Amino acid sequence: MSRSKNLAVKYLIAAVLFFGVMTLSGLLAATYYINPEFLFGLLHFSIAKILHIDTMIIWLLMGFMGAVYWFLPDEFGREPVGIWAAEILFWVFVAAVLAVAAIFVFVQWGPGTETTLWLFQQGRKYVEAPRWAAIGVALVMLVFAWNVVGTAMQARRITGVMAVMSVNMVPLVLLYLIAFPNISNMAVDLYWWWWLVHLWVEATWEILIGCIMALAMMKLLGTSRQIVEGWLYIEVALVLGTGILGLGHHYFWIGTPDYWLGIGGFFSALEPLPLLGMVVHAIYDAGVHRMKTTNRPAFCWALAEAFGNFLGAGVFGFMITLPQLNLFAHGTQWTVSHGHFAFWGAYACGILSVCYIALQEQRRLATVDSSSWVWAFILLNGGLIGMAGSLLVAGMAQAFFERAIGGSTLEAFIAGQENPWFVISMYSRFGFGLVFAAGYLALAWNLLTLGRREATISIRPVVPAE
Amino acid sequence: MQYEDPNCWRAGAISTTVVMAIVLVMLTIDSLDAINPGGSHVPPYTVINRHIEYAHNSKLGRDMPVIGSDEPLFGKSVTDTEAAALIEQGKLVIQSRACIDCHTFMGNGAYYAPDLTKAWLDPAWDAWIAITGAESREEAMARFLMAPEQYATWQRKMPDLGISRDEAVATVAYLKWLSSIDTNGFPIHFGRIKVSK
Numbered sequence: 242m243s244r245s246k247n248l249a250v251k252y253l254i255a256a257v258l259f260f261g262v263m264t265l266s267g268l269l270a271a272t273y274y275i276n277p278e279f280l281f282g283l284l285h286f287s288i289a290k291i292l293h294i295d296t297m298i299i300w301l302l303m304g305f306m307g308a309v310y311w312f313l314p315d316e317f318g319r320e321p322v323g324i325w326a327a328e329i330l331f332w333v334f335v336a337a338v339l340a341v342a343a344i345f346v347f348v349q350w351g352p353g354t355e356t357t358l359w360l361f362q363q364g365r366k367y368v369e370a371p372r373w374a375a376i377g378v379a380l381v382m383l384v385f386a387w388n389v390v391g392t393a394m395q396a397r398r399i400t401g402v403m404a405v406m407s408v409n410m411v412p413l414v415l416l417y418l419i420a421f422p423n424i425s426n427m428a429v430d431l432y433w434w435w436w437l438v439h440l441w442v443e444a445t446w447e448i449l450i451g452c453i454m455a456l457a458m459m460k461l462l463g464t465s466r467q468i469v470e471g472w473l474y475i476e477v478a479l480v481l482g483t484g485i486l487g488l489g490h491h492y493f494w495i496g497t498p499d500y501w502l503g504i505g506g507f508f509s510a511l512e513p514l515p516l517l518g519m520v521v522h523a524i525y526d527a528g529v530h531r532m533k534t535t536n537r538p539a540f541c542w543a544l545a546e547a548f549g550n551f552l553g554a555g556v557f558g559f560m561i562t563l564p565q566l567n568l569f570a571h572g573t574q575w576t577v578s579h580g581h582f583a584f585w586g587a588y589a590c591g592i593l594s595v596c597y598i599a600l601q602e603q604r605r606l607a608t609v610d611s612s613s614w615v616w617a618f619i620l621l622n623g624g625l626i627g628m629a630g631s632l633l634v635a636g637m638a639q640a641f642f643e644r645a646i647g648g649s650t651l652e653a654f655i656a657g658q659e660n661p662w663f664v665i666s667m668y669s670r671f672g673f674g675l676v677f678a679a680g681y682l683a684l685a686w687n688l689l690t691l692g693r694r695e696a697t698i699s700i701r702p703v704v705p706a707e
Numbered sequence: 708m709q710y711e712d713p714n715c716w717r718a719g720a721i722s723t724t725v726v727m728a729i730v731l732v733m734l735t736i737d738s739l740d741a742i743n744p745g746g747s748h749v750p751p752y753t754v755i756n757r758h759i760e761y762a763h764n765s766k767l768g769r770d771m772p773v774i775g776s777d778e779p780l781f782g783k784s785v786t787d788t789e790a791a792a793l794i795e796q797g798k799l800v801i802q803s804r805a806c807i808d809c810h811t812f813m814g815n816g817a818y819y820a821p822d823l824t825k826a827w828l829d830p831a832w833d834a835w836i837a838i839t840g841a842e843s844r845e846e847a848m849a850r851f852l853m854a855p856e857q858y859a860t861w862q863r864k865m866p867d868l869g870i871s872r873d874e875a876v877a878t879v880a881y882l883k884w885l886s887s888i889d890t891n892g893f894p895i896h897f898g899r900i901k902v903s904k
Contacts, residue, residue, distance in 0.1 A: 287808035351803050353874050361803075364802030425795045426749065470713040496890055497738045497742055647896075648899055
């Protein structure tokens with residue numbers, strides 16, 4: 242295998258390991274809801290929450306990089322220009338993530354000074370990592386961007402998919418710089434923070450996973466490049482056409498002018514369109530090829546990505562996106578429900594699909610199939626849907642009892658949290674969290690053992706039709 | 708057919724993205740003007756010297772802050788510079804203790820503890836004045852922040868985060884200023900309904 246593919250395997254292994262940390266810290270965070278005294282005075286809810294959401298960002302980012310480094314040599318016919326730098330930075334990245342996790346667990350907080358933001362944590366959701374670590378992440382992404390764009394320039398050839406990915410690298414790197422400033426005015430702080438969270442995660446990441454899935458579909462089904470690239474351009478037009486101003490649905494209540502209610506409501510209501518397009522595309526491709534593939538788990542995870550993205554990001558997002566309803570649902574577990582389903586459907590499933598694609602080639606398997614991947618698939622998706630459903634009920638109870646009839650005060654908040662619908666939902670979420678964790682163990686076991694006992698054979702990669 | 712040519716869709720993707728990005732930049736310029744201190748939606752930091760209420764505006768059909776007469780924080784009126792320093796310090800305290808990873812601000816955060824957007828205006832502080840033995844709302848808030856485990860609100864207790872007196876004062880100033888921001892009616896019905904269990 243090429244150096245790029247070896248690096249990709251390292252990134253994918255690290256991604257799956259941090260996926261485990263995310264799952265464990267998620268279970269921990271869920272525990273506080275049913276037992277608030279749990280580890281009180283030792284490890285607070287906030288630390289479990291930070292570990293949960295930050296490792297989610299990290300494992301998805303590592304998964305993306307693993308996927309791209311896997312496909313790069315196939316697309317350009319050569320090693321990435323800065324593969325040596327990427328190899329070194331991989332270990333720096335892993336070490337930095339472990340160091341930051343140790344700081345979160347053992348140091349937890351510091352005095353209200355700039356020094357705390359540099360050394361311990363920045364206290365901004367999703368980008369809590371201290372600035373020294375954020376600089377490291379920026380450096381890793383810069384080298385990642387250089388390896389995509391620089392390799393295209395040196396290879397003197399570029400495909401449509403890689404052209405989209407190359408252009409996408411610019412906002413991917415630039416938007417992350419919003420992780421650094423300390424802005425006293427919270428209205429302005431949240432205004433730019435949403436550029437990071439919405440435009441980075443919900444736009445540039447959507448484009449990136451669109452490119453990755455385009456490459457995966459060519460690999461898995463031999464779909465023609467012309468069709469894949471046509472769909473990718475349509476997706477880019479729809480994602481950015483609706484998503485750039487769809488950003489406005491985060492500007493309803495942060496102090497910004499009320500024209501955002503109309504603009505954000507309208508464009509974010511259209512945001513499910515590209516996701517519906519991906520479902521149509523997936524069904525079309527699967528139908529044309531009569532579901533024939535040599536890698537069934539990768540294919541099923543790709544389908545799960547299309548459907549999960551549409552349902553989690555699209556349908557669950559649409560439910561709360563209009564300002565008339567968002568006024569009640571915003572800041573409740575309803576948002577958490579959407580968040581869980583969306584991140585899982587949009588990104589996690591896609592990365593798991595690439596894991597199986599890489600595994601097939603790395604272990605030289607003619608076909609990839611077994612019963613244990615089916616268990617992992619059912620438990621992970623079933624657990625996730627159960628968690629999203631539980632959180633949806635909890636959020637609805639909050640929207641009604643805390644906001645609509647409660648008056649949104651501390652007393653109303655407590656009344657909402659003590660409402661039986663909310664309490665039952667928290668137990669239910671924990672139960673489905675355990676199902677999800679069991680699915681993770683099945684996945685890890687399957688990835689570790691799949692094909693190990695079978696004879697390896699030489700396989701020919703699927704060549705996309707022209 | 709032209710639509711089968713990916714280049715046709717590429718042109719569409721580029722033009723759509725460019726148009727939307729330009730519109731976003733224009734709206735951003737206008738929005739930042741409105742949300743800078745002293746803008747149409749965000750009062751200057753010295754608003755902490757004034758009385759703040761949250762009332763229903765029947766003309767706009769939503770709740771919004773109402774800035775009243777003088778009501779200095781901790782009994783001391785502050786200058787522009789002093790107010791800015793307090794707000795800067797308050798935000799640093801909020802970030803250094805990762806408040807947003809339990810609470811929410813303007814609905815954004817971790818949902819485990821109450822939203823703090825209008826916390827300054829919460830009627831619950833009336834009870835805390837008695838509980839903490841303070842003589843004012845701001846003093847009760849400061850005492851709570853410095854020893855939250857001593858004045859536990861309910862089964863989900865706020866942990867002791869080592870907040871000093873100066874840090875507590877700055878945080879209270881920050882929460883008072885935050886409550887003065889016009890958030891288009893969020894959170895709805897704040898403090899206007901009596902909860903019955």
